[in-house]
Amino acid sequence: MKKLAFAATAALALIAAASASGASKPSAPAIAGPNQTTPGRHASVFSATEKGVSASKIRFRCGLDTTKLNACGRKTTLKLSDGNHVLRAQTVDPAGRKSGVTKLRISVQGVAPLLTLTTLWQKSVTSATFPHGALFGLAEGPDGDVYVADVGEDQIQVYDPAGNLVRTWGSRGKGQGQFRFEDDPDAADADIPFSGVAVDQRTGDVYVAEPSASRSSPPKATTNSAGGRSAPGTVSSRVSPT
Numbered sequence: 001m002k003k004l005a006f007a008a009t010a011a012l013a014l015i016a017a018a019s020a021s022g023a024s025k026p027s028a029p030a031i032a033g034p035n036q037t038t039p040g041r042h043a044s045v046f047s048a049t050e051k052g053v054s055a056s057k058i059r060f061r062c063g064l065d066t067t068k069l070n071a072c073g074r075k076t077t078l079k080l081s082d083g084n085h086v087l088r089a090q091t092v093d094p095a096g097r098k099s100g101v102t103k104l105r106i107s108v109q110g111v112a113p114l115l116t117l118t119t120l121w122q123k124s125v126t127s128a129t130f131p132h133g134a135l136f137g138l139a140e141g142p143d144g145d146v147y148v149a150d151v152g153e154d155q156i157q158v159y160d161p162a163g164n165l166v167r168t169w170g171s172r173g174k175g176q177g178q179f180r181f182e183d184d185p186d187a188a189d190a191d192i193p194f195s196g197v198a199v200d201q202r203t204g205d206v207y208v209a210e211p212s213a214s215r216s217s218p219p220k221a222t223t224n225s226a227g228g229r230s231a232p233g234t235v236s237s238r239v240s241p242t
Contacts, residue, residue: 026050026091028100029060033087036107043077048091048099061098062089069101082110121163128152135194137209142201149195149208151181156197156208181210 026048033044046060061069064078065085078087085106091099125136125148137149144161155170170179182193196209 024051025097026053026058026093026099028102029089029091031087031089031102031104033104034106035104036109037080038111039080039082039108041077041079043075044087044089044104045075046072046089046091047074050091050093053093057094059092060089061092062087064088080106080108082108084108120161121159123159123163123165125157126150126152130193132192134192137195137197139197139199139206141199141206142204147197147199147206149179149181149197151193151195154179154181156206179208179210 027050029046029048031044031046034042044062046062047055048058048060049055050058060072060074060076062072062076063069064087067088069088069090072089085108087104087106088101089104090101128134128151130152134151136151137147139147141147141158145166146159146161148157148159150157153170154172155168157168158166160166170177172178172180174180179195181195194211198207198209199205200207
């Protein structure tokens with residue numbers, strides 16, 4: 001009889017162990033929250049289920065940018081800084097059984113502040129009219145001078161930082177220091193003259209570009225520097241055709 005009683009006890013223990021190993025576990029939490037946002041405080045809400053367990057008795061553990069998880073509420077507010085983050089969450093039931101870990105990757109990008117534009121000065125740079133519009137080249141020199149490629153007068157105008165016209169150079173033509181901003185080889189834009197100008201911030205050299213069917217490579221132009229400013233009248237925008 002003692003042997004039978006021992007056998008019965010052992011069998012019950014095995015059944016209990018099997019039942020425990022097969023017990024249900026809580027589901028991994030679903031995370032409702034932003035995965036792309038701006039810096040600040042943002043809420044994430046966790047939810048999970050387990051058969052036979054009330055949702056009110058389920059608890060959660062979570063951690064931001066760490067694998068170490070701590071107890072947290074069903075709704076958790078996080079302070080997110082600029083950059084990429086990983087939110088990890090895990091479900092824990094009343095018996096202490098834990099689910100797998102859910103990960104939510106969050107990209108946080110700061111927003112540039114709004115800029116307020118202030119008009120320092122304003123000038124009319126040409127007397128020509130353009131029924132279909134025109135594109136004027138514009139650049140700033142290392143000394144703060146403003147360079148304007150005037151497509152109406154085929155010239156370069158230079159203004160000091162206060163908006164005073166310092167000098168001009170150029171005229172319509174194909175010679176040294178001359179420009180033909182109106183000659184656009186693209187038939188679709190033939191009625192829209194355009195120009196380009198750039199200034200080397202180290203040397204003060206000025207580069208002028210114009211549309212022309214005679215150009216075999218990007219137009220180039222240089223000016224000699226004098227007293228920190230580019231001397232007029234030495235521009236060459238020609239490139240020999242092939």
